[in-house]
Amino acid sequence: MTKEILTRCGYRCDLCLAYKENIDKEDRRQVLSDGWFRFFGFRIKAENIYCEGCISSDCLTACLIDKGCPVRPCVIEKGYENCSQCDKYICEKFEERAVRLEDIQDKIQEKIKRNDYRDIIKPYENIKRLNELRERQGQFSRMFNENIKPNEESMKKFIEEKNVVELWDKLINFIEHNYKLDKYINYGGKKYGWEIHYKYGKKTIISIHPERRAFTVLFTFGKKELESFNSIKDQVGKATLDLVDGTKHYHDGKWIWLRVTDNEQLNDVLILLKIKKKPNH
Numbered sequence: 001m002t003k004e005i006l007t008r009c010g011y012r013c014d015l016c017l018a019y020k021e022n023i024d025k026e027d028r029r030q031v032l033s034d035g036w037f038r039f040f041g042f043r044i045k046a047e048n049i050y051c052e053g054c055i056s057s058d059c060l061t062a063c064l065i066d067k068g069c070p071v072r073p074c075v076i077e078k079g080y081e082n083c084s085q086c087d088k089y090i091c092e093k094f095e096e097r098a099v100r101l102e103d104i105q106d107k108i109q110e111k112i113k114r115n116d117y118r119d120i121i122k123p124y125e126n127i128k129r130l131n132e133l134r135e136r137q138g139q140f141s142r143m144f145n146e147n148i149k150p151n152e153e154s155m156k157k158f159i160e161e162k163n164v165v166e167l168w169d170k171l172i173n174f175i176e177h178n179y180k181l182d183k184y185i186n187y188g189g190k191k192y193g194w195e196i197h198y199k200y201g202k203k204t205i206i207s208i209h210p211e212r213r214a215f216t217v218l219f220t221f222g223k224k225e226l227e228s229f230n231s232i233k234d235q236v237g238k239a240t241l242d243l244v245d246g247t248k249h250y251h252d253g254k255w256i257w258l259r260v261t262d263n264e265q266l267n268d269v270l271i272l273l274k275i276k277k278k279p280n281h
């Protein structure tokens, strides 16, 4: 089965019968052509249906069905993965591509068969999908889309909030001026999203997860690091102290997740980082 491919507007290419990989598997374009006409009111001849998916890495030149989509360029320009991460959701542009099952049901006034729903409506039922994402991710959404690999610049654009981007820069500069570590951009799975990972040999020193208007760092503290932390407890803020004390102890130690939105939190991160690994200078 093809992995989930979520578009900028919340459609699912992996479920869409126009998607090149699905056509290669089984050509059902006539079903799609008829379904689009019946449920959405437009007709594209079956032989003209072919789409490479709008988050294809070559997205500006990719062969797309919906070349006039107003949503995709807007989301890309803003540096988000999809509209659920935008404060203006649901805007007028989005409305142009919004799909609600209830609206289609009202329009056609007859029962929609299960196969028709699966093939023609579900792939594009974006409001339901993006609402669920917003609910699940909350205000600090991460970069969760495996198909959109970020770089450092796009991570900062995603964070957007100027003062948080400055804190991000401070942290990265501190790490790169004070340590000699290997740096990776990793996808940590659907639960954790994209991250910057700094390692010393096989040992992870810190992982940094960009979020909307924040970033969260992860440290794993074993027995030795927790002892060091106890000896400097009075140097960190109460929130950090409570967080470390309240974090569950697993076999590999405590996984300490610290969200940064202000200077005080960044200072605590730097204190924890120095416990994790002594700076070179």
Ligand code: SF4
Binding pocket: 007, 011, 012, 013, 014, 016, 017, 018, 019, 020, 051, 052, 053, 054, 055, 064, 065, 066, 123
């Ligand atoms: S038509 Fe839309 S949902 Fe279907 S493959 Fe193309 S971009 Fe994806």
Ligand code: SF4
Binding pocket: 070, 071, 074, 075, 078, 080, 082, 083, 086, 087, 088, 089, 090, 091, 092, 093, 094
């Ligand atoms: S302004 Fe509208 S189309 Fe653009 S990212 Fe926000 S919700 Fe999406």
